[in-house]
Amino acid sequence: MARVNLDGQTIPMLAICMIGGGGFIGSHICEKLMAETNHKAIVVDVSSDKINHLLDRSLPWAHRIEFHQLNIKSDSRLETLIKASDLTINLAAICTPADYNTRPLDTIFSNFIDAIPVIKYCTENNKRLIHFSTCEVYGKTIGSFLPEEFRKDPKYFILKEDESPCIFGPIDKQRWSYACAKQMTDRLIYAEHAENGLKFTIVRPYNWIGPRMDFIPGVDGPSDGVPRVLACFSNSLLRGEPLKLVDGGKSKRTFLYIKDAIDAVALMIDNPERANGYIFNVGNPDNEVSVKELAELMIKAYAKVSDVPASSLSTVNVTSEDFYGKGYDDSDRRIPDMTIITRQLAWKPRTPLDKLLDVTLQYQHRTYSRAIEREISKPSN
Ligand code: NAD
Numbered sequence: 001m002a003r004v005n006l007d008g009q010t011i012p013m014l015a016i017c018m019i020g021g022g023g024f025i026g027s028h029i030c031e032k033l034m035a036e037t038n039h040k041a042i043v044v045d046v047s048s049d050k051i052n053h054l055l056d057r058s059l060p061w062a063h064r065i066e067f068h069q070l071n072i073k074s075d076s077r078l079e080t081l082i083k084a085s086d087l088t089i090n091l092a093a094i095c096t097p098a099d100y101n102t103r104p105l106d107t108i109f110s111n112f113i114d115a116i117p118v119i120k121y122c123t124e125n126n127k128r129l130i131h132f133s134t135c136e137v138y139g140k141t142i143g144s145f146l147p148e149e150f151r152k153d154p155k156y157f158i159l160k161e162d163e164s165p166c167i168f169g170p171i172d173k174q175r176w177s178y179a180c181a182k183q184m185t186d187r188l189i190y191a192e193h194a195e196n197g198l199k200f201t202i203v204r205p206y207n208w209i210g211p212r213m214d215f216i217p218g219v220d221g222p223s224d225g226v227p228r229v230l231a232c233f234s235n236s237l238l239r240g241e242p243l244k245l246v247d248g249g250k251s252k253r254t255f256l257y258i259k260d261a262i263d264a265v266a267l268m269i270d271n272p273e274r275a276n277g278y279i280f281n282v283g284n285p286d287n288e289v290s291v292k293e294l295a296e297l298m299i300k301a302y303a304k305v306s307d308v309p310a311s312s313l314s315t316v317n318v319t320s321e322d323f324y325g326k327g328y329d330d331s332d333r334r335i336p337d338m339t340i341i342t343r344q345l346a347w348k349p350r351t352p353l354d355k356l357l358d359v360t361l362q363y364q365h366r367t368y369s370r371a372i373e374r375e376i377s378k379p380s381n
């Protein structure tokens with residue numbers, strides 16, 4: 001039976017160029033596109049590790065997915081692939097905070113300069129673009145600068161796409177290189193839309209988490225690498241080491257289950273008339289915890305899926321300078337306003353934090369515990 005969109009129109013088959021489609025979010029979009037739609041995915045990435053399970057030529061969707069191993073910094077095939085597609089989704093980025101203050105040039109190039117040709121090719125060839133921005137473009141909340149008693153008013157911390165300012169720290173706090181580069185890209189896209197008619201949708205993810213996020217250092221990533229908090233805490237749990245709370249773990253985040261998030265992306269793909277010209281916060285305001293509370297919940301969830309008792313797992317406070325080095329700074333709080341996405345796409349997140357952590361830690365334990373055991377039992381030289 002033909003699929004229909006929110007307005008009852010039949011959804012046409014689309015060729016979708018997914019740049020950075022071999023990463024965490026891209027791999028989940030590809031899974032959904034293959035299992036539930038008839039769209040074609042033209043995946044562009046430097047690595048296919050996270051989508052290899054979808055690329056087997058014996059799978060029923062083999063004719064609908066192709067992988068192009070290329071670096072968009074320096075490959076003239078990019079324009080041809082964008083031209084051959086109906087829609088481009090740009091996910092390519094350096095997006096791990098440990099890189100923002102230690103590799104600021106790579107971060108700025110990846111999140112701004114490298115996105116420029118993608119935007120240009122979409123405008124020049126009249127192709128629709130769904131671009132991945134970040135909730136981090138809002139930076140710090142207004143409340144973080146006010147005395148404690150004012151911080152409770154939602155108007156000082158809820159982040160609205162069309163009202164909230166972008167508040168970053170000074171230039172020597174290089175943490176903000178990512179947010180600033182992403183903001184510049186959002187502004188470029190918006191300007192291309194205003195002056196040259198680019199059809200765009202900007203997505204602002206709020207800490208989407210789930211299976212396949214980042215890497216476990218020493219197993220499928222460098223042993224001195226620092227991934228995002230889910231993988232950092234998973235790594236400590238798998239090794240039986242204390243979970244490190246940066247500056248006491250007082251910053252707060254709202255976490256969204258990746259499967260809920262991908263439902264929102266699918267609605268954007270299939271409802272261009274409702275999604276074009278909009279910036280969407282995509283998060284779960286009901287799943288807010290401090291990083292310390294997240295650690296406690298992850299300890300509980302891990303104890304359920306492993307033989308390790310929660311009483312043997314602990315946390316330890318570390319300074320941000322020791323953990324990330326000079327130039328680190330943090331977003332204090334990130335609560336998405338949901339008005340625009342609810343109105344335009346009737347999307348709502350469904351999965352509570354405890355359930356999403358149960359599913360994710362089951363995956364982490366199943367995928368990594370043996371490799372870690374082998375690594376730990378190796379004699380050291
Ligand atoms: P990810 O690192 O898993 O995916 C990014 C992918 O882009 C990787 O597979 C990487 O190899 C690829 N890539 C980077 N540079 C490339 C280049 N020059 N050429 C080709 N491929 C390149 O990260 P993710 O979590 O899937 O994030 C995807 C997008 O969403 C990013 O733009 C990120 O900034 C944004 N985002 C994600 C979150 C989240 O919660 N996961 C939050 C905010 C923003």
Ligand code: UDP
Nearest residue numbers: 097228229230232244245246249251291330
């Ligand atoms: N964090 C932490 N311990 C870790 C890794 C991260 O306390 O091992 C904190 C980090 O300082 C930030 C929050 O967890 O306050 C979320 O970090 P993440 O890397 O996931 O990305 P962010 O949400 O800052 O973009």
